[in-house]
Amino acid sequence: MPAELSPIDKAKFVAAKRAVDFIESGMKVGLGTGSTAAWMVRCLGERVRQEGLKIVGVPTSTRTAELARQCGIHVTSLDEAKWLDITIDGADEFDQNLALIKGGGAALLQEKIVATASDQMIVIADAAKEVQQLGAFPLPIEIIPFGWQTSKALVEEMLVSMDVLARDVTLRMNGERPLVTDESNYILDLHLKRISNPRQLALVLNQIPGVVENGLFIDICDIVIIGHGDGRVTVRDINSGSETDDQILFAPTDNIFADLGE
Incomplete structure (x- = not known):
């Protein structure tokens, strides 16, 4: 072997x-x-x-x-x-x-x-x-590159009203450049530590302009x-x-x- x-x-x-x-x-x-x-x-x-x-x-x-x-x-x-x-x-x-x-x-x-x-x-x-509760692993969301900083700001603003333990949002990098997905998009990682209501968060995230999809599978x-x-x-x-x-x-x-x- x-x-x-x-x-x-x-x-x-x-x-x-x-x-x-x-x-x-x-x-x-x-x-x-x-x-x-x-x-x-x-x-x-x-x-x-x-x-x-x-x-x-x-x-x-x-x-x-x-x-x-x-x-x-x-x-x-x-x-x-x-x-x-x-x-x-x-x-x-x-x-x-x-x-x-x-x-x-x-x-x-x-x-x-x-x-x-x-x-x-x-x-x-x-x-x-x-x-026991989702959120220790950073939650990825896929966003289009156009206006990505605006999308990031909207996500951060939305998280203020969510029942999560932390609200740090980072752009995933590949070396010195943003990581690009197979669909030519970017990834934001949401460092939340705890997500009390995953279903609600998944629904709200997908309403934000520029967000293509989120990593919550419900x-x-x-x-x-x-x-x-x-x-x-x-x-x-x-x-x-x-x-x-x-x-x-x-x-x-x-x-x-x-x-x-x-």
């Missing part, structure tokens, strides 16, 4: 491994973005190669599309696929109601569009991503699969109210580990 993984990477791997069990031949599958989603794409590619699984993948970023092709997954656009059976993605935070903060990888716009165009969304995460996630460093996974289904524990045999192949770019 390749070099020993850290407990966090083991947790991500087993969550991803369990998630791809939900995928069947003939499905159209949304492919998330980020380090945990990258494990999922590699595990899915292994099933495609070893089992002849016939699927179509719809990636949520250019880097996910590139990885999926490298793994032998047939990739298409959402416009071509039209509607998906399932989307599997990571999250930066999730709470007991499976409300999420996403966008740490700057792909929140495509991620939300793909997830809402799916019959089911499964989130894969390590146990550290579960929180009533979108159906199942969360929580990975643990010892190989255990917890599968929590918000619709059925069920929670089950499984043990994943940790024997990843060289194909999954090869050329990891995460």
Whole structure:
């Protein structure tokens, strides 16, 4: 086996491994973005190669599309696929109601569009991503570049009336320049520490001129699969109210580990 993984990477791997069990031949599958989603794409590619699984993948970023092709997954656009059976993605935070903060990888716009165009969304995460209240992770919002400072000022003004613990808003940078998303937009990170009413905040944010979308995913996630460093996974289904524990045999192949770019 390749070099020993850290407990966090083991947790991500087993969550991803369990998630791809939900995928069947003939499905159209949304492919998330980020380090945990990258494990999922590699595990899915292994099933495609070893089992002849016939699927179509719809990636949520250019880097996910590139990885999926490298793994032998047939990739298409959402416009071509039209509607998906399932989307599997990571999250930066999730709470007991499976409300999420996403966008740490700057792909929140495509991620939300793909997830809402799916019959089911499964989130894969390590146990550290579960929180009592959202907000410790900075909330990303995608904004258009034109007049971005005005949009930022409007967001700051709006936050005064919101029940949040802090109100620091920063422009996400890529070196000395603003980070630019796949849709040629900017990202503002809202350092709120605690969000008492995520649903209200999500609605209000999207009313601000210049804001394209926010990283709060409310009533979108159906199942969360929580990975643990010892190989255990917890599968929590918000619709059925069920929670089950499984043990994943940790024997990843060289194909999954090869050329990891995460």
